[in-house]
Amino acid sequence: MKEAELVFNPAPVIGHLVSTVEIAKLLIDRDDRLSITVLLMKLPFHDSMLNTYTQSLAASIPTERIRFVNLPQDNSVSYPRTNFLTLFIQNQKPHVKETVTQIMTRSDSGHDSTLLGGFVLDMFCTCMIDVANEFGVPAYAFFTSGAACLGLMFHLQTLQDKHNMDVTELKGYNTELAIPSFANPLPDKVLPSVVFDKDGGSSAFLGYAKRLRETKGIMVNTFMELESHAVQSLSDDATTPKVYPVGPIVNLTGETHVGSGGTHQKIDIMTWLDDQPPSSVVFLCFGSMGSFDVDQVKEIAHGLEQSGQRFLWSLRQPPPTDKFALPTDYGNPEEVLPEGFLDRTAEIGKVIGWAPQVAVMAHPAIGVCVALWVELHLREPVVWSTNSRMANELGLAVEIKMDYRKSDSPAVVSAEEIKGGIRSVMEYDNEVRKKVKAVKEESRKTLMDGGSSYTWLGCFVKDVMDNMP
Incomplete structure (x- = not known):
């Protein structure tokens, strides 16, 4: 009986690493012939959450069929802020x-x-x-976002490489684009801002898509019942590799491995949520890389207060603008919040720093998650605005604001718009909440025996074994 070892190469970003470990666990549980080595890259600066998570991995997975290898850390290379991650990973090849x-x-x-x-x-x-080519073995991909976003990348890359279009020139046209993976036209204003970056970001973004086409197959963190149109459009495109919708890949327990400080934070957050009524809390969290300037923070605060809804807000401080870094927790959030905000909202709200996002989202007290378009401080391909648009297209979201860009700066979403968006979802028994509930139930079934993602994961394993050199 053939046995195969797969080498997983996740990006050194906490969200990508956690989901990669989860798909690795699913694979070894699915087939005894597989073993997996996960390569852990070390960033040239301190990322406490990433570091503590990687340190805990071996102890948290009681099997010898997944092993973790720490690649050497090299602090001698100075990377520019633009395309930092692209250049850093290139240097990991040796x-x-x-x-x-x-x-x-x-x-x-x-x-x-x-x-x-x-x-x-x-x-x-x-x-x-x-x-992989040097060793004569196939390369597959694990795409941590959804099928619609993957299709968007492929479409933009086709426009550039096959039709000689400069996609950076799409900025400001105020038009709608026909993207095969989206059922409805996509406004150009919701494209990831990196698409319009003439300083190398756009070429790097489309370069990822071009190379993804070279893989033998792509596992995507989605499921057929959620993105049937997008998955079908990718399957119908003869120029793309085989797509395996194997999601949703989530980790409800792994976020406990964040060090003692993070554990105490999580306990405090979850205890507060335990005291709130079911489906009553608005959760504001923009990922480990998301942050806002002071003007937007104040508008969010005013919008929350005026809505009168219970809230849990993960508020993080933007990194310095002169170097590549990640957002951090505020030492004193009162510095950027409206005067007296914390006192006035003490009975209904809680402002935190880092948040155990998946665990919070799974809590029965959470009624809605607010996602604003955000210009991340990473000059890398981020697709948050596109993901938000996809959620709206699927009936899983209410748009707060569509005027995402004004000149070269992110637009400030007003308190009035934030209040209106929150109330439109929280105060009524509307179709959005019904649809979210239905999709949530469907997502629980799809990875079970007989579910669509379970079946697709089996197809991936079969193809790996059939394609072994």
Whole structure:
């Protein structure tokens, strides 16, 4: 019986790493012939959440069929803020090659009968296809976002490479684009801002899409019942690799591995939520990389207060503008909040820093999650605005604001708009909340035996075994 080892290469971003570990666990649970090595890149600066999570991984997974290899940390290289992640990962190729060489040597020496079955790459790590080619094994991808976003990337890349269109010139046209993976036309204003970056961001973004086409197949963190149109459009495109909708990939427990400080924060947050009525709390959280300037923070605060709704707000401080860094917690959030805001809302709201996002979203007290368009401080392909548009298209969201860009600066979403959006969802028994509930139930079934994602995961395993060199 053939046994295969897969090398997973996740991006060094907490959300990407956590979901990569979860899909790895699903795979080894699904087939005893598989084993997985996860390569852990170390950023050249301190990221406490990422570091504490990676340190806890080996102890948190009681199986020898998943192992974690820390790649060497190199602090001697100075990276520009623009396209930091692209350049950083490019420089990891020698370390990845050395680690895979050791795997091959172990197998060739007869100490291990498992053969290298291929690479599974994050979208940011598609440059590692070159390493897979050197070893003569297939490269697959795990796309941590949805099928519609994957289709958007492929479509824009086709416009550039096949039709000689400069996609950066789409900015400001105020037009709607026919994107095959979207059932309805997509306003150009909701495209990721990196698409319009003439300083290298756009070319890097489309470069990821071009290289994703070279993979043998792409696992996508979605499921057929949620994105049937997008998945079908990708399947109908003969130029794209095979797509496996294997989601939703979530981790309800892994966020406890954030160090003692994070654990105490989580306990405090979850205890507060336990005291709130069911479906009564508005959760505001924009990911580990999301942050706002002071003007937008104040508008959010006023909107929350005027809505009168209970809220949990993960408020994070923007990083410095002169270097690549991640948002951090405020030492004193009162510095950026309206005067007296915390006192006036003490009975109904809680302002926090870091949030255990998945655990909070699963809590019965949460009624709605607010997502504003946000210009992240990473000059990398982020697709939050597009994801929000997709949620609206599926009937899973209410748009707060569509005027996403004014000149070259992010538009400030007003308190009145925020209040209106929150009330429109929270105060009525509307179709959005009914649809969200239905999709939530469907998502629980799809990974069970007989579900669509369960079936697609089996197809991926079969293809891996059939494609082994």
